[in-house]
Amino acid sequence: MTPIRRYATAPGVPAAVGPYVQATSAGGFVFTTGQIPAAPGQEIGTFADEVRATLTHLAAVLAEAGSGLDRIVKLNAFLGSPEQLDVYNQVYETFFTDHRPARTTVCVGLWGVALEIDCIAVTGPGGDA
Template sequence: MVFIDTPNAPKPGGHYSQAVVHGDVIYISGILPITPSGEKLTNATYTEQTEQILKNLDAILLAAGSTREKVLKVTVYIADMNAWGTVNQVYRQFFGDHRPARSVVPVLPLHYGFGIELEAVAIN
């Protein structure tokens, strides 16, 4: 088992790892719209929050020896389902032709007032 800790994504805010690699499987913890330097994008648009989360996902995947094309499953937690079209558009642009399994879970509220959180499972 390998615990991922890259400076190219925000540091965990609690007692967990950015991701855990076990065999060929990568379990990626919930990712919030926080920059690697720690700036919380709570007042950013859903587009900006989603873009930051996906940048963080790329950085964690790279640190784990993987890529977005190897993501198997994504869970998206969203505070406002009215923003889903926007989030889905950014998500679709990020993944392109790759279509991992996905769940979308409406929740209220999210940590620190964020609008979105994402977790994923990938392979090496």
């Protein structure tokens, strides 16, 4: 049986604000909790800055779990407004140049944050086939 590992806090990433971990790995995959730009209520600049911060947090959580942005197979993004999509895509493209995972992007009401991103990635050695 494959062990399940839980990652509570990755370096440089805001701590969980509830009873959950930042990621769980099992069966060669890592499943991340939704990452946000900063601690709730803390503003960090433009929406582009928030997208960069969120993807940087996601990268740190994945690294803690033995994976990386280039190992993502599915990414879900939750934006607070449809008007954010163009800026989101512009920043997103700078993080995913060669490896573009399957992706879902939806607009939803969020609790005081501009966006939230979670993903599923593979762990361990190897790369794209």
